[in-house]
Amino acid sequence: MPELPEVEVSRQGISPFLVGETVKAIEVRTPKLRWDIPFALKKMEGQVIRDIKRRAKYLLVETDVGTALIHLGMSGSLRVLEAALPPAKHDHVDLFMMNGxxxxxxxxxxxxxxxxxxxxxxxxxxxxxxxxxxSDAFTAQYMAERAKKRQVAVKTFIMDNKNVVGVGNIYASESLFSARILPTRPAHSLTLAEWQVLVEKIKAVLAHSIRQGGTTLKDFNQVDGKPGYFAQELQVYGKQGEACPECGAVIHEQKIGQRNTFFCRLCQI
Structure with missing residues (x-):
């Protein structure tokens, strides 16, 4: 499933080809994805794309008459192609540009x-x-305040979009390992110093993944069709039964909040 880095990589990939360009037409081949695709998207035709922004895992394609909001769901992807290239299976929406x-x-x-x-x-x-x-709004002080009296596992807590957006399953496991914090610990049990480390690691892991083009496990590819290379640098995610890269102990897997979680019982406390 595309997470925040993959969505940001997609935004960076499509923006140079679309921002400042005029929409010629939009073709919708599938009337419903997760929700019905609104006919009002036709308002984009003849409009200049002013900007493409990201909020959480949503892309916002802005024009003077409104904004198209795109979510990639579990397996969605965006490609910028020559308009003459015929659509393939599962190509549901085309946004044709005046630039061909x-x-x-x-x-x-x-x-x-x-x-x-x-x-x-x-x-x-x-x-x-x-x-x-x-962003600068995501701080240790903010998270420590939000976590007061919260018994939920810290991994579940940092994956809750009401607390901070975009820390998906892969990046939660990787960040907690880098911070040496056990994912099962209650959120309220972290000290301010531990939150400081964890916040820094979350920022570092996400930023590095974006530089690497995201993580390709099954479905995600970059706009140019290349895989995301961060998968080659995963330390614990998907590594159950393998040796911890730090201490050599066995990496464990456990369900936390119905999500597979990977960690080292020796390195993470």
Missing amino acids: RVLRYNDPRRFGAWLWYEPGEAPAVLAHLGPEPL
Whole structure:
């Protein structure tokens, strides 16, 4: 499933080809993904794309008449191609540009979304989201305050988008290992100093993954079709039964909040 780094990599990949360009037409081949695709997306035709932003794992394609909001779901991907290239299986939405290119959305599982919002309209799906993890608003003090009296496992806590957005399963396991914090610990038990380390590690892991083009496990590829190379640098995720890269002990796997979690019982306390 594309997580924040993969969505950010997608944004960086498509922006140079779309921002400042005019939309020629939009073609919707599948009327419903996770939700119905609104006919109002047609308003983009003839409009200049002013900017493409990211909020959490959503992309916001901004025009003067409104904003298209895109979510990649479990298996969605975006490619910028020559418009003459015929669509393939699972290519559900095409955004044709006047410059002869097309932004093509592919989604085998159809769990993604294309939505439309009028100027000044607040997207309901973005309500109640926590701060961006790479922003100055995401601090140890903020997390320590949010975690007071919270018995939930710290891994579950940092994956809750109400606390901080975009720390998905892969990056939660990797960040907790880098911070040497056991993922099963109650969130309230972390000291301010531990939160300081964990916040720094989350920022570092996410930023490094973005530089590496994200993580390709099954479904994700970059806009140019290349895989995300961060998968080659995973320390614990998916490494159950292998040796810990730090101490050599066996990496364990455990379900936490119904998500597979990977950690070292010796290094993480």
